[in-house]
Amino acid sequence: MAARLFEKYKSEVKPVLETEFPQNKMLTAGVEKVTISVGTGFAMKDSKLIQNITDTISLIAGQKAVVVKSKKSVAGFKVREDMPVGIKVTLRSDRMYEFLDKLVTIALPRVKDFRGLDRNGFDGAGNFNFGLDEQLMFPEVEFDNIIQTHGMNISITTTTSSDEQSYRLLELMGVPFTKGRA
Secondary structure, eight states: OOOHHHHHIIIIIHHHHHHHSOSOGGGOOOEEEEEEEEEOGGGTTOHHHHHHHHHHHHHHHTSOOEEEEOSSOBGGGTBOTTOEEEEEEEEOHHHHHHHHHHIIIIIGGGSTTOOOBOGGGBOSSSOEEEEESOSTTSTTOOGGGOSSOOOEEEEEEESOSOHHHHHHHHHHTTOOBOSSOO
């Protein structure tokens, strides 16, 4: 069974985008991938904490997260080669749509004093980036299993290079943006 948000994209969002931005139907904006990443500079030397963060991100994403290791030593940051400096997971296809659906309908409404995502998160190439302060807004995460709260960066990569089309795509898919002009 296809993801609910993918069905919405095919039946409601894509036809609206095709009428608002008339062009070749193959160039209609769509979501290509979603990347969730956590910088672990605060936990470089604590393997238990790295494992806990990896497990938490894997649980949130529904896919195993990868530990990113440093490629070279940087003395100013007290980083040695092959030290864990981050954790990431890239979602595509059904898992991507299921994560976006969960993010929009369950997780973001649970954020205290949430007024929408900032429209300035577009990078000029049609991709949207934003950060979350903690992982506890996701229903899968149990507070008792968390060693330390941490934030995460979420990047939504679209198939268009236009921020305007990308914004309209995400808006039609239900991503809550702040009111007013950017």
